[in-house]
Amino acid sequence: MHRSIPASRAIMAMGLLFIVGFAGGYYLNPLLSPPTVIWENDSRWRTDSISISGSTTALPIVNACAIAFMNKYSGTSITVSGGGSGRGYSEVIDGVVDIGMASRPPKQKEIDDAKKKGVALWLYPIALDAVCVVVHPSVNQTLKLTLQEVGKIFAGIYTRWSEVKPGLPDEPIYVVVREPGSGTRGTFEEYAIEPYGYTVTDSAHVRPSNPAVRTTIESTPYSIGYVGFGFVTPNMVVVALAEEEGKPYIYPTVESIASFKYPISRYLYLVTSTRPESGSLTDRFIDFILSPEGQEIVEEQGFLKLPKYPPGG
Template identity: 30%
Template sequence: MRKKVSLVLVIALLLTLIAAGCTQQSTEETEKTEGMKLSGEVKIAGSSTVYPITIAIGEEFSRLHPDVVVSVQSTGTGGGFKNFFIPGHADINDASRPIKQEELDAAKENGVEPIEFLVGYDALSVIVNPENDWVGCLSFEDLKKIWGPDATGNVTKWSDVNPDWPDENMNLYGPTSASGTFDFFTEHVVGESGAHRQDYHGTEEDNTIIMAVARDKYAMGYLGLAYYLENKDRVKAVEIKNPETGACVAPSIESGQSGEYPLARPLFIYVNKEALKKPAVREFVKFYLENLDSGIVEEIGYIPVSEKIKEENLKKFNDALKELGVE
């Protein structure tokens, strides 16, 4: 009788342990899936153009993982690389241009291995005040005449560009040299990287450009598409002449996707490979890449990547995890 009771107790104990193990495994799987215990901080700096995308994705991520702090600073692409990403103060750098070779070299010298992910496309927009009724379309030659280094002190009035335009001072607003937007504009419009007039109002705050142009009939500025689309009732976008077709094309998601708009450009995030060892960073980057076609990018006012690019991003991400041994 005692042997039978002992056997029953042993079986009951084993069943209890098995049940407990299953419950623990189930709990762990649930926590792993839902991120109940995911915590930490994801530090991001860089491009003011990519900033709205990262902020929007960060907000969605925070709803799933409220204990993770996602901090995003708008510093300009170059400023982010130089002051935050390369020194190791940021896990991710938003970028509205590809990383430069000297930045890549400096990062590697500092033990930072950047992984590049293409996250969308922008249609860089030239804006004027809604009361500006004399400028409808500008060619690259016009833009170079206005913004090129030779314009400093020489092209100060609208009439200096075209005698039919007002004999009024032209007040110009744009990004600083720390910005990827500045780099793209000078390289593709002026024709020389970094070549830009000096006598303009430079800022890393795109909303400052919007406000300045919105209140000044004789102002002009340039910035990312999302900021223009968000303020279409306050500023007017100038059409840009396509050098190949001669057609004047307005900036939009559609014209950027089709390739008709000549100032379309790629947008990136650069991730410090070593930072992927941190669960919060790893899960955030994965969430970011998985949601590039969820409507967030387009809703912000940018052009989403293709399914092919999304899959290439995720493969690159998973390959990095394999190399780190943190799959």
């Protein structure tokens, strides 16, 4: 079957080789090198406050960075909450928060909503991640699936593990998914559901966050779900994925995600409704996450820091 290239994969293929680019209705604004922090002694922003909401995948990174930033620069106030990428986009567009967190590019409806309100979305990649398909150890200690096989499981075409692969248990499959609006769910469906014309089965068990999916998979025999790379634990089995039959099966690792060889690799983003004013707390905080100190926090939280670029890009 011919599969179209998902939009997020197209963005990855472009690479972060430009300062500012307009991509499909929003601005993608990566940096070729870490920002030069020259503002520590500027006290004008030291009593400001900002609010952030969105992706539960990016939440641990941003929350840890916010704590480190506030400890370093006393007087600043940064509040961070989850709710999913959909919430992050909608609250940035509506002016409810200063920064959104997202684990996917904006959907066309979100771009259209922003345009109607005179908002130009700006996306700042802050980390690399992957959507990892995971199963309870009762299924098997090693499991390799194509994206279409994964799609058939989540669409309810396969309902027992014995239908998926010879030798798997003759037990019902317990499917776990994220809530609608989740960026992790959106990315997963973009690769494993939509290319084949499938829809997620109505019998799937919905969970509101990565930690909730993780807990369910760890405690429920014969279950399958998906989580961000930073939420994988030894108490679950990670599935090796192949884009199609005949292609190599690849596990999500630091190397395979950084090279985008793993089929569901992605960026995590911060989102603003305009280019932040130079010198504002929003500007300072984004700079902090992109700085070497911020990128170390990204790694401490179990994610991958952004690729390094040679001098001059």
